[in-house]
Amino acid sequence: xxxxxxxxxxxxxxxxxxxxxxxxxxxxxxxxxxxxxxxxxxxxxxxxxxxxxxxxxxxxxxxxxxxxxxxxxxxxxxxxxxxxxxxxxxxxxxxxxxxxxxxxxxxxxxxxxxxxxxxxxxxxxxxxxxxxxxxxxxxxxxxxxxxxxxxxxxxxxxxxxxxxxxxxxxxxxxxxxxxxxxxxxxxxxxxxxxxxxxxxxxxxxxxxxxxxxxxxxxxxx
Amino acid sequence: xxxxxxxxxxxxxxxxxxxxxxxxxxxxxxxxxxxxxxxxxxxxxxxxxxxxxxxxxxxxxxxxxxxxxxxxxxxxxxxxxxxxxxxxxxxxxxxxxxxxxxxxxxxxxxxxxxxxxxxxxxxxxxxxxxxxxxxxxxxxxxxxxxxxxxxxxxxxxxxxxxxxxxxxxxxxxxxxxxxxxxxxxxxxxxxxxxxxxxxxxxxxxxxxxxxxxxxxxxxxxxxxxxxxxxxxxxxxxxxxxxxxxxxxxxxxxxxxxxxxxxxxxxxxxxxxxxxxxxxxxxxxxxxxxxxxxxxxxxxxxxxxxxxxxxxxxxxxxxxxxxxxxxxxxxxxxxxxxxxxxxxxxxxxxxxxxxxxxxxxxxxxxxxxxxxxxxxxxxxxxxxxxxxxxxxxxxxxxxxxxxxxxxxxxxxxxxxxxxxxxxxxxxxxxxxxxxxxxxxxx
Numbered sequence: 001x002x003x004x005x006x007x008x009x010x011x012x013x014x015x016x017x018x019x020x021x022x023x024x025x026x027x028x029x030x031x032x033x034x035x036x037x038x039x040x041x042x043x044x045x046x047x048x049x050x051x052x053x054x055x056x057x058x059x060x061x062x063x064x065x066x067x068x069x070x071x072x073x074x075x076x077x078x079x080x081x082x083x084x085x086x087x088x089x090x091x092x093x094x095x096x097x098x099x100x101x102x103x104x105x106x107x108x109x110x111x112x113x114x115x116x117x118x119x120x121x122x123x124x125x126x127x128x129x130x131x132x133x134x135x136x137x138x139x140x141x142x143x144x145x146x147x148x149x150x151x152x153x154x155x156x157x158x159x160x161x162x163x164x165x166x167x168x169x170x171x172x173x174x175x176x177x178x179x180x181x182x183x184x185x186x187x188x189x190x191x192x193x194x195x196x197x198x199x200x201x202x203x204x205x206x207x208x209x210x211x212x213x214x215x216x217x218x219x220x221x
Numbered sequence: 222x223x224x225x226x227x228x229x230x231x232x233x234x235x236x237x238x239x240x241x242x243x244x245x246x247x248x249x250x251x252x253x254x255x256x257x258x259x260x261x262x263x264x265x266x267x268x269x270x271x272x273x274x275x276x277x278x279x280x281x282x283x284x285x286x287x288x289x290x291x292x293x294x295x296x297x298x299x300x301x302x303x304x305x306x307x308x309x310x311x312x313x314x315x316x317x318x319x320x321x322x323x324x325x326x327x328x329x330x331x332x333x334x335x336x337x338x339x340x341x342x343x344x345x346x347x348x349x350x351x352x353x354x355x356x357x358x359x360x361x362x363x364x365x366x367x368x369x370x371x372x373x374x375x376x377x378x379x380x381x382x383x384x385x386x387x388x389x390x391x392x393x394x395x396x397x398x399x400x401x402x403x404x405x406x407x408x409x410x411x412x413x414x415x416x417x418x419x420x421x422x423x424x425x426x427x428x429x430x431x432x433x434x435x436x437x438x439x440x441x442x443x444x445x446x447x448x449x450x451x452x453x454x455x456x457x458x459x460x461x462x463x464x465x466x467x468x469x470x471x472x473x474x475x476x477x478x479x480x481x482x483x484x485x486x487x488x489x490x491x492x493x494x495x496x497x498x499x500x501x502x503x504x505x506x507x508x509x510x511x512x513x514x515x516x517x518x519x520x521x522x523x524x525x526x527x528x529x530x531x532x533x534x535x536x537x538x539x540x541x542x543x544x545x546x547x548x549x550x551x552x553x554x555x556x557x558x559x560x561x562x563x564x565x566x567x568x569x570x571x572x573x574x575x576x577x578x579x580x581x582x583x584x585x586x587x588x589x590x591x592x593x594x595x596x597x598x599x600x601x602x603x604x605x606x607x608x609x610x611x612x613x614x615x616x617x618x619x620x621x622x623x624x625x626x627x628x629x630x631x632x633x634x635x636x637x638x639x640x641x642x643x644x645x646x647x648x649x650x651x652x653x654x655x656x657x658x659x660x661x662x
Contacts, residue, residue: 091527110538
């Protein structure tokens with residue numbers, strides 16, 4: 001899962017980024033509305049956390065431009081402007097959720113997680129697919145036999161992306177774009193290593209390799 | 222009398238009646254005196270003829286036949302004379318057995334009197350004193366005015382009727398003129414009503430010179446109020462924003478895992494942060510309330526569904542359904558931001574506590590009457606009254622319900638409205654009834 005955090009308070013942005021990373025989200029940060037608009041349009045983010053009071057271009061403008069160009073990325077507005085008429089404006093501009101400042105990090109993470117699950121057509125509660133249950137808090141996966149496996153941050157991101165997109169062919173490029181941050185080294189060989197390790201934990205048959213296309217997370221073996 | 226129109230109409234009508242009455246009186250008087258003068262001058266001529274023909278026989282006056290018109294000989298003809306000397310009196314045959322009371326008039330003097338004559342005749346009597354043949358003599362000549370009076374009365378009737386007709390026509394005409402003249406004021410009154418109700422942003426300046434300064438001043442005041450509200454809202458908004466950024470950092474600091482080992486320190490950090498947060502939320506929201514100032518309009522039918530979409534987004538994870546029943550075209554003369562804040566807080570509270578359903582119902586009645594219910598656990602009756610108490614400290618309000626309802630209460634109070642809490646009969650949770658009064662008409 002790759003998230004764009006648009007926040008002009010650097011100190012807060014660092015904290016949120018750290019929290020998002022430890023919750024298993026690859027997180028890019030920008031403080032500038034113009035850059036945010038560009039990144040959100042060019043990079044395949046899974047979600048955007050958007051502040052409204054931004055330099056250069058307001059958050060509502062950025063969001064409006066994305067929606068006008070048909071960009072459906074889920075957007076959670078995180079702002080101190082929390083009057084109800086402002087919330088209404090936010091949703092009118094195309095926001096999917098709205099959180100007023102000050103906020104608790106758990107609520108932000110819970111709302112972000114819920115937003116992503118909704119977007120991928122999953123109902124509330126922990127993420128479950130093909131008999132696997134992913135615990136986002138402890139970053140572990142429970143297999144059908146009841147065994148609990150710990151996951152590294154990258155393994156967790158990768159598995160969550162697989163589980164949110166079961167049965168779909170995911171190219172290596174798409175996977176690395178959703179799992180790594182903007183300036184990370186996107187070496188596809190490294191990705192293969194993570195897939196191999198993941199197979200070791202959840203069972204080889206669950207992630208199928210499609211030569212020349214990528215990988216498929218299989219719902220039924 | 223408060224109505225300018227009624228006052229003007231009354232004063233003008235009175236003036237008209239007085240004027241026409243005066244004219245009636247003067248015209249009648251002038252005609253009567255002209256007619257009497259004419260009669261009197263004829264009588265004077267007759268007196269001169271009588272004097273010329275007067276002869277003396279043994280010291281008594283005599284009027285030879287043929288001196289005067291024969292009408293003076295016909296009984297009760299209406300033409301009479303009397304000649305009086307200190308010793309005797311001679312009267313015309315027409316008087317028959319009645320008498321013409323004649324006072325002595327000094328020679329050279331003359332008098333004109335009205336007397337009751339024979340056969341109920343109303344006589345004009347001309348009396349004059351002369352000296353003839355060395356003796357003083359008083360001549361009195363009278364003529365019956367009854368035929369003249371009858372003519373005069375006929376004339377007065379006609380003249381009176383015509384005057385009344387003219388007066389009625391003029392009263393109607395001036396009432397129309399007053400109504401026409403007041404039309405700009407009537408329009409102004411309607412416009413002020415529309416301004417109050419938020420149906421127009423200001424008053425039309427296309428008014429007569431007399432009221433234009435008033436209209437301009439009202440427009441200026443409405444503008445000033447609007448600008449002042451906008452300025453103070455911006456200032457308060459900026460202040461809230463500026464305060465919340467450092468406050469967010471403090472809250473984040475409190476959530477830092479390094480503080481897990483120091484729960485007391487965490488509380489000492491987070492408690493005041495929360496207190497400040499609630500104060501900012503409540504007090505600054507209260508400060509930015511517009512209340513019911515003129516030129517505002519809340520389009521409930523349009524705005525509430527948008528608000529509900531936002532609320533459904535915020536509560537999407539819990540899957541709460543919001544049912545809304547809003548009369549089509551329902552509007553209220555309140556500020557859009559105030560009322561969105563009111564409904565936002567109440568519905569948000571309902572969604573937080575609802576298990577599956579929150580319901581909003583706006584009545585199709587004057588003012589703004591609404592009911593918001595949920596199927597949550599509700600609030601026990603004993604704790605409910607605290608929600609409506611004024612000045613309850615936020616941390617004392619029922620946990621979870623507190624801040625949103627406190628803000629809603631402030632907004633309702635700013636509009637002189639009422640809000641009560643009860644248990645929803647249909648859904649079982651909390652039911653909030655609110656009533657904001659209509660414009661005083």
